[in-house]
Amino acid sequence: MRCPYCGADNSRVLESRTSEDGTTIRRRRECSSPACGRRFTTYERVEQRPLMVIKKNQDREEFSHEKLFRGLAKACEKRPIPVEQLESLVNQIERELRLEYEREVPSSAIGERVMEALRKLDGVAYVRFASVYREFRDVETLAREVMALLRDAPERGRTEAPGKAEGQVAPDGQRRPGVSPETDA
Numbered sequence: 001m002r003c004p005y006c007g008a009d010n011s012r013v014l015e016s017r018t019s020e021d022g023t024t025i026r027r028r029r030e031c032s033s034p035a036c037g038r039r040f041t042t043y044e045r046v047e048q049r050p051l052m053v054i055k056k057n058q059d060r061e062e063f064s065h066e067k068l069f070r071g072l073a074k075a076c077e078k079r080p081i082p083v084e085q086l087e088s089l090v091n092q093i094e095r096e097l098r099l100e101y102e103r104e105v106p107s108s109a110i111g112e113r114v115m116e117a118l119r120k121l122d123g124v125a126y127v128r129f130a131s132v133y134r135e136f137r138d139v140e141t142l143a144r145e146v147m148a149l150l151r152d153a154p155e156r157g158r159t160e161a162p163g164k165a166e167g168q169v170a171p172d173g174q175r176r177p178g179v180s181p182e183t184d185a
């Protein structure tokens, strides 16, 4: 596997781990070039029949697991959510979509599912995602969503340890270098 940092052709596998739901193998790799030696992550999963996403303007594009993951990871940036949890969430959403929609799925169905999952997972991530996805036009709409959220989960804000989650999920979905070693799941 080619190193994404320096383009060297070889890397070695440091660790392989199967996801909790058994659908994905995640490998930590290290660039074999002595000048680089940086680490990155690859994923292996069964190739699926393409699922097309119907966008708002009726254009079709192929469903992308990575794109969905990046969207979620961005919403969850600097939140206390382990990257493994995001991965299994994306797997779960994809599985449900493939079961319910055989060939084509409206992008709105994906968005609604992600919002539902984030609402249960993390209030801040939910509002972030919803504000982009629903394109809140005004502060009142946003405020209404936030109030509804607080009403649903009044205990959520108090149980979090502030500042603990810095750097857990990078925008590209990979762990940032120097983050504490992974704990066994």
Ligand SMILES: [Zn+2]
Residues within 6 Å of the ligand: 003, 004, 005, 006, 007, 008, 031, 032, 033, 036, 037, 038
């Ligand atoms: Zn390299």
